[in-house]
Amino acid sequence: MPVEEIKGQKIWQRRSGRESLAHWVMWLIGVAVFAYCWQQISASTTWFFVWDAPRIADDIWTRATPPRWEYITQLGKPIWDTLNIATLGTIFSLILAVPVAFLAAHNTTPSRFFIRPIALLIIVSTRSINSLIWALLLIAIIGPGVFAGVIAIAIRSIGFCAKLLYEAIEEIDQTQVEAITATGASRWQVMAYGIVPQILPAFAGIAVFRWDINIRESTVLGLVGAGGIGLQLSSSLNVLAWPQVSLILLVILAAVVISEWVSAKVRGAII
Amino acid sequence: MSELHTLIGKPWRKPSFIKRPWLRWALMLGFAAYLIAAYMTIDVNWSRVYEGLERGKKFILAFTSPDFTTRSSDIYAGMVESIIMTIASSVVGIAISIPIALGAARNIAPLPIYLICRSIIAISRALQEIIVAILLVAIFGFGPLAGFLTLSFATIGFLSKLLAEGIESMDKVQAEAIKASGARWTQWINYGVQPQVMPRLIGLSIYRLDINFRESAILGLVGAGGIGATLNTAFDRYEYDTAAAILMIIILIVMALEYLSGVIRARVQ
Amino acid sequence: MLRLEKLVKTYKTGDQALKAVELNVPEGQVLALIGPSGAGKSTLIRCINRLVEPTSGRIYLGDVELTGLSQGNLRRERRRMGMIFQEYALVERLSVMENVLSGRLGYVGFWRSFLRRFPQKDVDEAFRLLDRVGLAHMADKRADELSGGQRQRVGICRALIQNPALLLVDEPTASLDPKTSRQIMRLICELCKERGLAAIINIHDVALAQMFVQRVIGLRFGAVEFDGPPDGLTPDVLTTIYGEEDWEATIAPVDEDEVEAAE
Numbered sequence: 001m002p003v004e005e006i007k008g009q010k011i012w013q014r015r016s017g018r019e020s021l022a023h024w025v026m027w028l029i030g031v032a033v034f035a036y037c038w039q040q041i042s043a044s045t046t047w048f049f050v051w052d053a054p055r056i057a058d059d060i061w062t063r064a065t066p067p068r069w070e071y072i073t074q075l076g077k078p079i080w081d082t083l084n085i086a087t088l089g090t091i092f093s094l095i096l097a098v099p100v101a102f103l104a105a106h107n108t109t110p111s112r113f114f115i116r117p118i119a120l121l122i123i124v125s126t127r128s129i130n131s132l133i134w135a136l137l138l139i140a141i142i143g144p145g146v147f148a149g150v151i152a153i154a155i156r157s158i159g160f161c162a163k164l165l166y167e168a169i170e171e172i173d174q175t176q177v178e179a180i181t182a183t184g185a186s187r188w189q190v191m192a193y194g195i196v197p198q199i200l201p202a203f204a205g206i207a208v209f210r211w212d213i214n215i216r217e218s219t220v221l222g223l224v225g226a227g228g229i230g231l232q233l234s235s236s237l238n239v240l241a242w243p244q245v246s247l248i249l250l251v252i253l254a255a256v257v258i259s260e261w262v263s264a265k266v267r268g269a270i271i
Numbered sequence: 272m273s274e275l276h277t278l279i280g281k282p283w284r285k286p287s288f289i290k291r292p293w294l295r296w297a298l299m300l301g302f303a304a305y306l307i308a309a310y311m312t313i314d315v316n317w318s319r320v321y322e323g324l325e326r327g328k329k330f331i332l333a334f335t336s337p338d339f340t341t342r343s344s345d346i347y348a349g350m351v352e353s354i355i356m357t358i359a360s361s362v363v364g365i366a367i368s369i370p371i372a373l374g375a376a377r378n379i380a381p382l383p384i385y386l387i388c389r390s391i392i393a394i395s396r397a398l399q400e401i402i403v404a405i406l407l408v409a410i411f412g413f414g415p416l417a418g419f420l421t422l423s424f425a426t427i428g429f430l431s432k433l434l435a436e437g438i439e440s441m442d443k444v445q446a447e448a449i450k451a452s453g454a455r456w457t458q459w460i461n462y463g464v465q466p467q468v469m470p471r472l473i474g475l476s477i478y479r480l481d482i483n484f485r486e487s488a489i490l491g492l493v494g495a496g497g498i499g500a501t502l503n504t505a506f507d508r509y510e511y512d513t514a515a516a517i518l519m520i521i522i523l524i525v526m527a528l529e530y531l532s533g534v535i536r537a538r539v540q
Numbered sequence: 541m542l543r544l545e546k547l548v549k550t551y552k553t554g555d556q557a558l559k560a561v562e563l564n565v566p567e568g569q570v571l572a573l574i575g576p577s578g579a580g581k582s583t584l585i586r587c588i589n590r591l592v593e594p595t596s597g598r599i600y601l602g603d604v605e606l607t608g609l610s611q612g613n614l615r616r617e618r619r620r621m622g623m624i625f626q627e628y629a630l631v632e633r634l635s636v637m638e639n640v641l642s643g644r645l646g647y648v649g650f651w652r653s654f655l656r657r658f659p660q661k662d663v664d665e666a667f668r669l670l671d672r673v674g675l676a677h678m679a680d681k682r683a684d685e686l687s688g689g690q691r692q693r694v695g696i697c698r699a700l701i702q703n704p705a706l707l708l709v710d711e712p713t714a715s716l717d718p719k720t721s722r723q724i725m726r727l728i729c730e731l732c733k734e735r736g737l738a739a740i741i742n743i744h745d746v747a748l749a750q751m752f753v754q755r756v757i758g759l760r761f762g763a764v765e766f767d768g769p770p771d772g773l774t775p776d777v778l779t780t781i782y783g784e785e786d787w788e789a790t791i792a793p794v795d796e797d798e799v800e801a802a803e
Contacts, residue, residue: 033358034358034359034362036355037355037356037358037359037362038359040351040352040355040415041355041356041359041414041415041416041419042416044352044414044415044416044496045411045412045414045415045416046412046414049411049412050411050412050416053410053411056409056410057410060406060409060410080312081312081313083309084309084312084313087305087309088306088309088310088313124522124525124526124529125522127525128485128521128522128525128526129485129488129518129521129522130485130486130488130489132401132489132492133488133489133499133502133518136492136502136503136506137330137506137514139506140326140330140506140507140509141323141324141326141327141330142319142320142323142327143316143319143320143323145313145314145315145316146312146313146314147313147315147320150313216399217399219399220399220401220402223401223405223492223493224492233402237405249402252399252402253397253398256397257397
């Protein structure tokens with residue numbers, strides 16, 4: 001009731017009395033929650049360190065510059081490992097994500113009440129856990145190394161790829177599928193002729209997009225021991241070799257930029 | 272008809288996606304060579320993996336009997352810290368993102384401001400959370416403050432970029448109509464731009480809240496606060512039942528957030 | 541050759557799309573199905589090849605009862621019924637040739653079709669059909685590069701390569717301009733005559749239907765209201781099918797040579 005009559009005059013307000021009260025209460029609660037959060041963070045912070053931070057930052061900066069360029073000769077193998085973790089991990093995850101996506105899309109799932117929820121559970125659980133945690137877990141199980149990194153990336157990507165893919169499957173043009181069915185094609189032929197051609201561009205886009213993300217993620221997997229350039233980063237940090245750290249960060253930055261460029265190029269070529 | 276005679280009896284092959292045969296073969300051979308090379312350089316200790324399968328089975332079984340109680344105080348403290356970092360960093364990150372997004376939208380910002388804002392976004396997006404966290408822990412010391420700052424910083428890159436894209440693709444006519452009424456710049460933003468991008472801002476904010484929570488779970492690995500430290504300890508001690516409990520809580524919260532974001536996004540649209 | 545007995549379709553929402561439809565189509569007859577939107581024309585056609593499951597009633601194709609066939613046997617019978625769609629329903633990202641050959645899917649095994657290694661006689665037949673509709677030079681173009689009329693020709697080839705006994709045609713001209721519409725209708729009717737096919741053509745355009753077919757069925761609220769030759773469509777009949785309207789301008793002055801051509 002935004003228009004009210006007060007003393008015979010019509011007064012327009014953006015919100016009615018009750019609405020604006022609710023609005024204010026919401027803001028109040030929001031501010032209170034934030035204030036509480038901040039107080040908690042502040043309570044567990046040693047403020048002496050924080051006031052000292054500019055000096056420390058400056059100190060780190062002077063130690064880290066210039067980067068130790070000759071260290072790059074030792075980074076060849078780690079970079080190669082990082083690339084492999086991302087690429088092989090993406091390939092494995094796609095192989096696993098395709099069936100999961102078909103089981104999760106409501107127009108292709110064989111059973112809406114039994115199999116679909118399981119597929120959705122796989123998607124949400126692999127997606128909500130970071131690849132570093134998967135890596136930690138896999139290192140505990142199969143030991144440190146590149147292989148653990150590949151599997152960690154693969155598992156983590158299943159949910160992401162399967163989610164985007166099953167959304168693409170649900171968006172397909174159903175009449176094309178109907179037309180193939182009407183020719184007397186079998187279930188698998190309907191899949192190969194009616195559905196696959198429609199989702200192929202989306203699939204390629206998802207694959208390249210995820211590969212780009214995986215390059216980023218695999219650069220840091222080494223921090224927990226799962227191979228790649230992160231391993232060098234972690235050992236350099238442990239001995240406080242800041243010039244090496246700055247070089248590694250530059251290399252990671254370059255890798256991220258290059259992979260983003262490649263993925264944009266490839267996606268442009270596909271679509 | 273003559274054309275038909277030339278076609279009949281000839282086998283038909285699907286034309287290839289890549290027209291030039293040499294390029295097609297070069298790409299296929301190159302990829303195969305890469306795969307072989309990659310496989311050769313990964314040395315997998317298969318006996319170690321085989322031993323690990325037993326532990327893997329134990330871990331999966333742990334999900335059937337997660338242990339919430341033994342380390343309940345650690346789990347509780349870690350979770351609360353994660354949630355606090357998530358909320359605080361989302362609020363601060365979003366508040367900072369909005370002016371940067373306005374500055375990074377070419378249709379409302381002058382060129383110098385546009386370039387500055389775009390470079391802030393580029394830096395924030397190029398650096399990953401965990402690396403930023405390592406640096407901030409080195410500078411500010413251990414604790415949730417480093418995590419809070421990391422997540423705020425990461426939120427800026429994500430939210431400003433997507434919000435700026437939203438502003439750039441808004442309907443120009445509506446904004447012009449407001450300008451034509453003689454509105455000042457702030458009024459123009461408030462009446463012409465804000466209503467158009469508000470649903471997107473809300474949707475993105477909730478999505479980012481979700482991402483911040485997931486990321487806050489790993490910041491503990493480098494000492495930046497949150498549940499990650501507890502999780503790391505659980506893995507180190509091979510306490511799979513505790514780890515399973517933590518992972519289940521994370522998954523549940525993420526699912527709840529996703530559900531919530533679906534509901535809210537449906538309401539604002 | 542095709543016989544429908546008391547065909548009923550009730551949707552889950554409770555809408556009764558077909559109410560005990562009885563229909564008998566002899567060998568080689570081309571008939572048009574007219575009626576307002578929502579009269580159940582599409583449902584009727586889709587019930588015949590069971591893209592939509594009928595609720596009750598029987599459908600016979602020759603002496604085979606289609607209702608109640610198992611999935612495998614249904615697939616075998618579907619090969620005898622070619623279907624042509626309203627919005628062409630070509631698989632847009634496949635080439636013209638692949639679209640035509642997809643009509644043979646019911647005859648070849650999965651791997652053969654997956655690797656696109658169709659038998660040579662299928663490929664020859666596909667070229668012959670494409671040549672018949674004037675698109676042989678387009679074989680390797682992608683379906684979404686074609687114009688509406690061209691796409692519908694490819695759709696016709698896909699239906700005919702099945703070597704069907706019956707064509708089910710769902711609004712073949714709904715998204716085409718008037719000239720192309722006529723060309724497509726003429727092509728369908730000519731091909732039916734050449735091959736002695738029966739066809740059920742579901743069509744909006746009454747004048748176009750009158751021009752080409754030997755028999756018209758009028759459907760209203762899922763029941764047959766009219767069954768007779770095209771010149772039996774008087775304004776009164778059209779009013780019972782569609783409702784009150786001035787019909788004089790709609791009914792085509794029956795063009796003598798067009799009728800001859802169609803018969």
